[in-house]
Amino acid sequence: MKKFFSSLLFVVAVGTASVTAQSTTIPQQQESIEVSDAELTQFAEVFQKMRMMNQEAQKEMMATVQNEDFELERFNEIHQAEMDPNKEVETSAEEDKKYKAVVSELEKMQPEFQKKMQAVITESDLSMERYQQLAMALRSDAELQQRLQEIMKS
Template structure:
């Protein structure tokens, strides 16, 4: 769970982050699962709310980065290098200090964001575990993805 939300926090301006994209830090589910239309409709509803919440969180995170007089692209460059041991980036002492300050502030935001996401899921009939199962299944099941797209269109 912590990895899920940590990865969400560092999406800052890297692109549209969806909850299903964030679940890539969890092991991939190999077998197909049975999903009713009603359950998939609930997932779609929660997913839409999560996406809106995520967009708002990204704006807040971008504000944090900018308030520290950090260019978003440079912050992302440094962050990606910190997250990937195969990437290296040279930084100044000032950049290191700003980066640590931004990350610290973003981590402080994490519990509130996690709480809000859990509330959205708990307001549905889905459990957190089931929501995550569905998100993982959607990663590799093209027919389930198609069904979700159809539900989201209507």
């Protein structure tokens, strides 16, 4: 369940530009970008704030699932089957109804989460575009990942 919510929130956090880039073919050797320590520190601060917001959002989302008297594991199982055409799961009419109600509520919550996350980026010295560039670069640049880890340790 956490993985589902984390991926949902990560998509919200990084925005649609990175999702679009992710769904296209990206060469394995991406051109590395120049990132100053100050800029990486700013990214780390934003990232930490987003992680805290992510945890709060997960709690809200899990409460939404539980408010429909849905077990988190069962909801996740059904959701994974909905997202993966190769996966099937037997559901009752009641489960289908609960699932649709939960997804509808989660979709209503998403714009607010996205708005909060964009505000965190806007309040920093990073632009949304630059934050997305850094997030994409961190996916494939081991040295940049190491630098970020060092900054986050201090």
